[in-house]
Amino acid sequence: MIVGYARTSTLDQEAGFEAQVRDLTALGCERIFKEQVSSVGKRTELDAAVDFCREGDTLVVTKLDRLARSVTHLGKIIETLEAKGVAMRIVNLGVDTTTPTGKLMLNVLGGVAQFEREMMLERQREGIKSAKDAGKYKGRKPTAQAKADEIKALKAEGLSMAKIASKLGIGVGSVHRALNPAKQA
Template identity: 75%
Template structure:
């Protein structure tokens, strides 16, 4: 059985998800799992697809980056699939792990994809550093500091730090910093 998996990172990428679903249907996938979550978020539908797959099945994805976030992640997915006797097909790369050549190509391509991601993150960090140096990047507004009086008022009513944190939707550490008058008070809101 061909089992399809489609993913986009955000709800704004609806066209991308539709294209993946269309391609998977055209390939003859009998069951398709889809979701719209970032690559680092828990992926319930991917887990469901891996659980659903049985010996002799093939999991089909249109692109490698729709499936895994890193070489290690690809390796874990392949390991789980191999343990069940399930192959992996990546359409745009022409890779099918049912063959030794397909497995080799997947490992090489996974390494390249991870390298590309790391380079993108490095460029992003450099851009943020440059913006900070130019005064154009201010970071997140310190929201807890703006609510310090409210925190102190709740404390004066006898609420514990945990109760204050829960009621205000912030971390206990932030409450503690405000109440203790610690330096950097309110710069972190959880």
């Protein structure tokens, strides 16, 4: 059986999501597992797809970055699939793990993808540092501290921290910090 897996990181990537499903259907996938979740989040449909595959099946994805978040993660997925006798195909790379060359290419490409991601994160950190040094990056405004007087007034009325948090739309921890500023380091 040919099993497909489609994923986008956010709900607003609808066109990309639909394109993946369309391509997987055109490739003859009899069952397609799909989800719209960040690669670092819990990916229940990926787990379900891997679990669903049986010996002789092929798991197909349109792009490598739709499948794994790192070389280590990719290795774990492939190890699980190999133990079950399941092949892996990545369409846009022309990779098919039923061949030794396909297995080699998948490992090399996974390493390059992880390197690229790490370089992007490094550039992002450098950009944030540069913006901070220039005084242009100040982070998010502390919303709970702006409500400190309101928090104290509600506490004086006898409301619990949970009720104050709920009423003001902030976290209980924020309420606690506003009420106990001396305990902050």
